Amino acid sequence: MTAEAAVACRSCGGLDLHPFLDLGVTPLADALVAADNLDAPEERYPLQVAFCPDCALVQILEEVPPHKLFVDNYRYFSSYSDAVLEHSRRHATSLIDTRRLGPDSLVVELASNDGYLLRNFVVAGVPVLGIDPAPDQAAAANAAGVPTIDAFFGSDVAETLRHDGRVADVIIANNVLAHVPALNDFVAGMAMLLADDGLITIESPYVRELIDRVEFDTIYHEHYCYYSCTSMERLLRRHQLHLNDVEFFPDLHGGTLRWHVGHHDDPSDRVVEYLQRERDAGVDRFAYYQAFAIRVEDVADRLRTLIGDLVASGATVAGYGAAAKGATLLNYVGLGTDLVSFVVDRNPHKQGRHMPGTHQPIEDPAVLGERRPDYLLLLAWNFAAEIAAQQRDYLAGGGLMILPVPEPRIMP
Ligand SMILES: [Zn+2]
Structure with a gap:
């Protein structure tokens, strides 16, 4: 990784950034894919996290042009x-x-x-x-x-x-x-x-x-x-x-x-x-x-195994929340449509599109009533309480939720 030395800390300008986690080369987490564009190649960028010993700021090394992130692909309301x-x-x-x-x-x-x-x-x-x-x-x-x-x-x-x-x-x-x-x-x-x-x-x-x-x-x-x-x-x-x-x-x-x-x-x-x-x-x-990178790998392994075992036993798994963190998780853990078949999100600007990289279709949460997946992977785990309250019917009907972090577990 010879490029690092050329990257200066965004805060203090220090040149001694220490990388500690490499999440691979991934598509932009908010670049949802239109249905008629699924065959086109997606732009991918390296995603590495580093620590600056001079000012203690944690930051990613790559810099995708802001216009690409916050204007062209931004659907968060x-x-x-x-x-x-x-x-x-x-x-x-x-x-x-x-x-x-x-x-x-x-x-x-x-x-x-x-x-x-x-x-x-x-x-x-x-x-x-x-x-x-x-x-x-x-x-x-x-x-x-x-x-x-x-x-x-x-x-x-x-x-x-x-x-x-x-x-x-x-x-x-x-x-x-x-x-x-x-x-x-x-x-x-x-x-x-x-x-x-x-x-x-x-x-x-x-x-x-x-x-x-x-x-x-x-x-x-x-x-x-x-x-x-x-x-x-x-x-x-x-x-x-x-x-x-x-x-x-x-x-x-x-x-x-x-x-x-x-x-x-x-x-x-x-x-x-x-x-x-x-x-x-x-x-x-x-x-x-x-030690963070080792813990991340361990969580990813356990989540992949958990969902792989559920699907192998005949269960269906869908995701909740087409947020950027959901895209990071699906891509890094390697959860394709064979494991997580679709994703639901309340934001109509996202519905009808597909997750970056892994390509799950994004649907209205109302479909949960008809399609009844056995498990709902909480990609938007930061809203777990809110989602559980909204999905009372799904839970009452026997649906279960999977919380991915800090360690993968099935919630009653
Ligand atoms: Zn710094």
Whole structure:
């Protein structure tokens, strides 16, 4: 692997990235295949994960052009998850309350998708601005009364807004920092756009959950970076921003952190505690990541055996959730249509297409009633509780669910 030395850390620019997991050469996880395109070759890219010993940031080595990921192939609409909607509503309510937001405030959300979060501020009479590069999602937001610019955020967008006299009292960046290839330009833009006493909240899956719970399927080309408090703090400091509080949501996207960030240095006890716990666990050292690849291989082997045995005994298995992590899992574990015959998803923009690489057709969850697969592999395991609640009839009729990580098991 001679190419590695040429790859610089996305955060600190360090050239000493240490790879620790190779997921092979895989299709883009969100590049769902149209039915009339199944015979055409799919674009594939290497998927390797590395650790930067200089700033502790975990990141993938390859860089697929963002336009390919977030414009051409992007069909994720946040509004299709009840859990995400509820989490967002609470976040907005709490911000309006604690930051005393009103008609003179401005809330800016980066990667605002279809406006599902900002809508809560609009209803409360708080001015908002969404920024999202996906044209369909931005159009849906504008149609729903959430003013949204269709663009990739960075220092140039921030400068234009600032020039127009727009300064943000609150900037929300949920599940976007993992998706940003030009990390420093993005964070510089946030610093530029934030009012002197403003607050940035950033949410991203926690790298400790990824490692400790073997959530290897959350690694795909869209996710350039995987954050700890340590790596986040070092990134922010480079832009004179400060990490002042941290919250943990264990059930959101497999374990999510919310960081509170501002221009002033005022860390809570929780920040100090998290940084200390990460040092104790070795999150800032390569050894913490080294055994991960072996554990991933073990989970993949056991899942392949479990499903192979079920199918060999005459059972049928379908997948739930045509999300990017589902594509990583099916491709890495090697679950083709012979083992997992189809996949269901609530998002109508995905139905009628096929999973990348493995080509399972994506159907409306309503088909579960007629087709009654014996087992449902939870590709979207982060929504396990929500799916179980929606699929009460399937479960009552004797259907069973398979949870793939942290270890494959059949749920009653
Ligand atoms: Zn680095």
